[in-house]
Every structure is written in structure tokens, then in C-alpha cells.
Amino acid sequence: MLQDNFGRRFHYLRLSITEVCNFRCTYCLPEGYQCDGDRDFLSLEEITHLVQAFAALGTSKIRLTGGEPSLRKDLSQIIERCAATDGIRQVALTTNGFKLPQMIDSWIDAGLTRLNVSLDSLDPRQFQAITGHDKLSTVLSGIDKALSRRISVKVNSVLLKPYSEGMLNQALSWLKDNPVTLRLIELMQTGDNQAFFNANHLSGQPIKNRLLAEGWIPVVRDRTAGPAQEFSHPGYAGRIGLIMPYSRNFCTSCNRLRVSAKGNLHLCLFADKGLPLKHLLSQGQGDALQARLRSLLADKQASHWLDKGYTGATQQLAMLGG
Incomplete structure (x- = not known):
């Protein structure tokens, strides 16, 4: 089992498979994806060896992220390889829903068990203003189709000052009959969004207070769950989750590691650098890769220090999938 110096165990790998994204979300890539280097992203075989090494060290959940992972033509094969790996019990995907x-x-x-869809507004005009695409109906249609296949669906919505009150009110109506978990995520400061962050950041605490006042009940976290505080209500088919990285003790329950699309281990979303693994991702180097992962865990810090304005190497969230 992968464990750091603070006793935290890591069952969960967030694996980026591309940095490319076709959306222009205001809080992430407002000018669209800018290719400023090579696109030497992990191959299918390299991903296979990486996942096998993590699984051998106790990882049971893989989340495929980007950029936008559906832009990889071999995404179904990647899902299939992950699902076929001994020890991996959950294969999740985060997508903008375009495809x-x-x-x-x-x-x-191919073996996908969980789906997260980025959906920052249920109003078509606001959705287009945030993402740069008039595709809300497409995304909602895809969510309905996923639900018809009885797969677990979560919807991610970033809290933004101009939109979030309306989003919450619309979402409460939507969740009456839709068995999805809406996760409201506090906007996080990154290297290139400080002015936007200062103008748009909202705390999730007032929303938590409202939910509790309206009879929503906290849900006990599963060991492989993410950092969301989830709430259920007997009158609603869906749930609401809050991800509040600026709250006290947010990092004490950390259970995930991240690998970038170029094969660098990031011990935190806001670590000061990525740690190269790609040179160990060929066949026959599984033992060396596992030893490297164990060694690198010694450098994981107790906290991300976001509350002090430290954003590390993360220039925008598409680098690592958030």
C-alpha cells in the first residue's frame, strides 16, 4: 500500500491522458487550448504499465481525466486496459460531455463504472458563456443516456459569483427526479487566473449552511471517495456534494495521487513540480517503478497551502484534470 509520512493511504489515481481540451471555460482555458510544447502524451502501453504498478501497490480506483479525455481516439481501449488490471475495482472518467x-x-x-460530467450551468445561455459552446442539450442528453445504463453519474459545477445562486436553485429542482450527485466546487486559484479568482471566488460554506437548514443530511464517505462533503435528502433522488479546498483540514483525508499526460507524478494538484516516471514505463520495469513510487511519497506535504496563495506548478486545471 502506498502511504505517506502522515499516515495517509492512497487507493486512488487520477490519470490525465491528454492536456488538450475543446472547451474554453472561463476559469480554466478562456483562450482555448494553446499548444506550447510537444504532445508526447502517454501511449496505451505506457498507461497499461503505469496502472499495473499502481494496482500492485494497492490502488483500486482509476479516474481518467484531461484536458478532455474523449479527444483520445483510443479512450475505449484505455478504459478496457484499466478495467482488466488485477486489483482495479473502479474505472471512472471525467468529461465535458461533448461526445x-x-x-x-x-x-x-469497455468497463467504465463511474462518470463525472462538468456542467457549470443548467441555463443554456450561461452554459455557453462559461464554456464557449452551445452544447447544454447535448451534455444533458448524454447524462440521461448514462443514467439509463445504470452507471454512477456525478456532475461537477464550479462555484462562480455571476452564476452559482441560479445554478443551485435550478439544480435543486433537477435533483428531485434525477439520481445524480451534483458537486459544487470552490474556484481554485492557479498560476494564470489570479484576477479572475479574486473577482469570482465563492465559499461553499453558506451553501452547506443552507442545505443543513433545509434538511439535507451528511453522507458517510467511502474510503475511495474524493474530498466532497456529500448530502442527501429524503425528498430528492439526487445528492449534493461540496468541495471546499480552502476549508480547514481539507487535506487530512487525501487519498489520491496524480499522473500527468506526459508521465509525471504530482503528489498534489498544487505541487511545485511533476516527478518524472515515463522512463520507467516500459515492459519489465514494474519493480523499479513501484520502488520509485514508494520513494517519492516521502516528499508529499501535509497541505496544498492554497489558503496562502501558493499554486505550485499548476498554471491551469487542464494540466492535471483538477
């Missing part, structure tokens, strides 16, 4: 209606069946057939 969801036409691709969700093939992803589920």
Missing part, C-alpha cells in the same frame, strides 16, 4: 451521447455505450461496454 457523451455517441460514446457512452462504448465506454461502459
Whole structure:
């Protein structure tokens, strides 16, 4: 089992498979994806060896992220390789939903067990203003199709000052009959968004207070769950989660590690650098890779220090999938 010096165990790997994204979200890539270097992203075989090494060290959940992972033509094969790895019990995907209606069946057939969809507004005009695309109906259609296949679906929405009150009110109505978990995520400062962050950051605490006042009940976290504080209500088919990275003790329950699309281990979303693994991702180097992972865990810090304005090497969230 991978464990750091603070006793935290890591069952969960967030694996980016591309830095490319076709959306222009205001809080992440407002000018769109800018290719400022090579696109030497991990190959299918390198991903296979990486996942096998993590699984041998106790990882049971893989989340495929980006950028936008559906832009990889071999995504179904990547899902299939992850799902076929001994020890991996959950294969999840985070997507903007652009290709969801036409691709969700093939992803589920390949072994996908969980789906997260980025959806920052349920209002078509606001959705387009945030993402740069008039695709809300496409994304919602894909979510409906995923639910019809009885796969676990979560919806990620970043809290933004101009939109979030309306989003919450619309979402409460939507969650009455839709068995999804809406996760409201505090906007995080990155290397290139300080002015935007200062103008748009909202705390999730007032929303938590409202939920509790309206009869929502905290849900006990599973060991492989992410950092969301989840709430359920007997009158709603869906749930609401809050991800509040600026709250006290947020990092004490950390259970995930991150690997970038270029094969660098990031001990935290806001670590000061990525630690290269790609040179160990060829066949026959599994033992050396496992030893390297154990060694690198000694450098994991107790906290991300976001509350002090430290953003590390993360220039924008598409680098590591958030």
C-alpha cells in the first residue's frame, strides 16, 4: 500500500491522458487550448504499465481525466486496459460531455463504472458563456443516456459569483427526479487566473449552511471517495456534494495521487513540480517503478497551502484534470 509520512493511504489515481481540451471555460482555458510544447502524451502501453504498478501497490480506483479525455481516439481501449488490471475495482472518467451521447455505450461496454460530467450551468445561455459552446442539450442528453445504463453519474459545477445562486436553485429542482450527485466546487486559484479568482471566488460554506437548514443530511464517505462533503435528502433522488479546498483540514483525508499526460507524478494538484516516471514505463520495469513510487511519497506535504496563495506548478486545471 502506498502511504505517506502522515499516515495517509492512497487507493486512488487520477490519470490525465491528454492536456488538450475543446472547451474554453472561463476559469480554466478562456483562450482555448494553446499548444506550447510537444504532445508526447502517454501511449496505451505506457498507461497499461503505469496502472499495473499502481494496482500492485494497492490502488483500486482509476479516474481518467484531461484536458478532455474523449479527444483520445483510443479512450475505449484505455478504459478496457484499466478495467482488466488485477486489483482495479473502479474505472471512472471525467468529461465535458461533448461526445457523451455517441460514446457512452462504448465506454461502459469497455468497463467504465463511474462518470463525472462538468456542467457549470443548467441555463443554456450561461452554459455557453462559461464554456464557449452551445452544447447544454447535448451534455444533458448524454447524462440521461448514462443514467439509463445504470452507471454512477456525478456532475461537477464550479462555484462562480455571476452564476452559482441560479445554478443551485435550478439544480435543486433537477435533483428531485434525477439520481445524480451534483458537486459544487470552490474556484481554485492557479498560476494564470489570479484576477479572475479574486473577482469570482465563492465559499461553499453558506451553501452547506443552507442545505443543513433545509434538511439535507451528511453522507458517510467511502474510503475511495474524493474530498466532497456529500448530502442527501429524503425528498430528492439526487445528492449534493461540496468541495471546499480552502476549508480547514481539507487535506487530512487525501487519498489520491496524480499522473500527468506526459508521465509525471504530482503528489498534489498544487505541487511545485511533476516527478518524472515515463522512463520507467516500459515492459519489465514494474519493480523499479513501484520502488520509485514508494520513494517519492516521502516528499508529499501535509497541505496544498492554497489558503496562502501558493499554486505550485499548476498554471491551469487542464494540466492535471483538477
